[in-house]
Amino acid sequence: MAPAITLAAEAPKLSAANTGFMLIASALVLIMTPGLAFFYGGMVRVKSTLNMLMMSFISMGIITILWVLYGFSLAFGTDKGSFIGWTSDWVGLSNIGLTELWPGYTIPIFVFMVFQLMFAIITPALISGALADRVKFTAWSLFIALWATVVYFPVAHWVWGTGGWAFDLGVIDFAGGTAVHINAGAAALGVILVIGKRVGFKKDPMRPHSLPLVMLGSGLLWFGWFGFNAGSWLGNDDGVGALMFVNTQIATAAAMLAWLIYEKIRHGAFTTLGAASGAVAGLVAITPSGGAVSPLGAIAVGAIAGVVCAMAVGLKYKFGYDDSLDVVGVHLVGGVIGSLLIGFFASGKGQSTVEGLFYGGGLTQFWKQCAGVFAVLGYSLVVSAILAFIIDKTMGMRVSEDEEIAGIDQAEHAETAYDFSGAGGGIVGGSVSALAGTESKKVDA
Incomplete structure (x- = not known):
């Protein structure tokens, strides 16, 4: 009998369809940052509107340049000790062929690079909402440059880079529950603990000046988030990207409704701010979990996030930290919820065969999720506080009290x-x- 012949697996070939899809997804993720700017900009008082917009927009400039120079290499280059990556050929995006594929996929490295760039841009911009009304623009610009370098780039490697410790451990984070939302939320908490409260916190009314802007911003976020989530599968040849798209819509709707119901019971009204905040909470929670749960699981994840995040935004008054626009209550808490609930609702029929507790898989995945969640939370919290402390003691992190009262827009811009x-x-x-x-x-x- 003739010996059996083993054929080598065919190497992936460039897919025009997947490449086009990922370029569109990248553009959708980019529009989330202006959407975030409007969302935050409408939530502050008139005198801080432009500063809030600029704190998001400047990230589009600074992070893009850092990502090209060394950020992409640090986050996704060859693993160095499970903590950071480095590929010298990627510094300045040099020596990358136009049709050179991202390993194991059907899209060029350039396409993967630009998609991940959009994640790197919006993550530090998320932090800005906690610091409204009181931070020097130059200090903020320096902070996000340093923070991206020593926090975001390493954490992105932990979670998504080949050889990163969280990746190898099996922590599931489809599109950024740990690397983006917990990372940014913990950083926000670390910074506000250093720089302190706004003038008049708990005394003066600090209501949103434009709820239409808030609704516009949340709508743009919801729209762009489909690229953020569905695009993270880097194609849709097996339907997982489609599942993530569907679950994103479902969880967001469930969270918005849950937040509104909680708000009506607790405060007696269905508010537009509650609808917008509930939608964002659902988007945050489904980001890590949407590829692992079923549509019914997405309803559960969204509803739980909507109620818990609505409750969490009041913690700043109880504990006395001034999280201006509820970055901690929505992004940190929502990211933790979405990441940990994978350990309960993972169906084994999405991005992997991993099953959560409610599907007979026990608590194994839950403990892995805990490791990823609390490692990122602790690292980002501590390092962010240290960075803010150093900047505050050298160049000063805050504007003067008089400038804050008169209006940071006029003082800084x-x-x-x-x-x-x-x-x-x-x-x-x-x-x-x-x-x-x-x-x-x-x-x-």
């Missing part, structure tokens, strides 16, 4: 978000302009 002086002319126009200016002063106060 020499601009204001709304100019009512040219609102109209004549008697009627002048009256409207004067009234608008009066109302603006009331809101600023």
